[in-house]
Amino acid sequence: RSCPASPSNTSSRTLSVHEMYLSDTGGQYLDGTTDITRTVHWGVPTPFQKEAYTRVLMGNVDLSRLIFPAGTAGGTVEAFARQALWKVGLNYGHGTGHGIGNFLSVHEWPVGFQSNNIPLTEGMFTSIEPGYYQDGEFGIRIEDIALVVEAQTEKPFLTFEVVSLVPYDRNLIDVDLLSKEQIQYLNAYYETIRERVGPELQRQQLQEEYTWLQRNTEP
Numbered sequence: 001r002s003c004p005a006s007p008s009n010t011s012s013r014t015l016s017v018h019e020m021y022l023s024d025t026g027g028q029y030l031d032g033t034t035d036i037t038r039t040v041h042w043g044v045p046t047p048f049q050k051e052a053y054t055r056v057l058m059g060n061v062d063l064s065r066l067i068f069p070a071g072t073a074g075g076t077v078e079a080f081a082r083q084a085l086w087k088v089g090l091n092y093g094h095g096t097g098h099g100i101g102n103f104l105s106v107h108e109w110p111v112g113f114q115s116n117n118i119p120l121t122e123g124m125f126t127s128i129e130p131g132y133y134q135d136g137e138f139g140i141r142i143e144d145i146a147l148v149v150e151a152q153t154e155k156p157f158l159t160f161e162v163v164s165l166v167p168y169d170r171n172l173i174d175v176d177l178l179s180k181e182q183i184q185y186l187n188a189y190y191e192t193i194r195e196r197v198g199p200e201l202q203r204q205q206l207q208e209e210y211t212w213l214q215r216n217t218e219p
Contacts, residue, residue, distance in 0.1 A: 018043045022037065
């Protein structure tokens with residue numbers, strides 16, 4: 001990324017399985033640009049950490065599966081990514097998403113979810129990245145890249161197709177908070193990951209990675 005970390009004796013600290021980690025990754029390739037964030041916990045998260053993560057995930061899913069009229073501005077639908085957090089008095093202080101350039105800027109204006117972005121149109125790429133941050137304790141962000149596509153509706157409406165194919169951290173999901181529709185969406189997403197990423201891992205004979213993928217994309 002544009003701001004590589006430089007460890008030093010004054011700022012370095014030992015990593016532990018007892019806390020959350022937010023990994024914001026990205027790269028530019030011959031066929032496109034990526035910007036994907038995942039949050040993980042390798043130990044036993046607290047009930048509040050699980051709830052906060054799950055509500056961030058709910059917001060990501062709710063916006064990703066939204067169907068909306070053509071010509072809708074991103075700022076009009078942005079609240080769908082926040083409503084699960086708002087219900088319990090939580091919020092985040094950054095934008096919900098930005099356009100993705102192809103060998104241009106990773107944050108590519110004028111697409112996005114701010115009030116002054118242009119209307120969403122078929123063919124645009126945008127990030128969807130709700131989060132939650134507890135000062136001095138932990139940070140959560142779940143960021144995917146989504147393509148604006150035509151929805152399967154009678155009139156010309158739009159929706160999103162998530163093109164980031166990385167599982168979410170099962171250790172942090174409280175399934176009891178999810179709706180039936182959200183669970184169906186996640187299961188379909190996991191099936192897509194298996195279908196598209198699994199064969200490539202097998203082709204490269206990456207058996208350990210393939211086993212990890214199968215385990216983390218179970219329904």
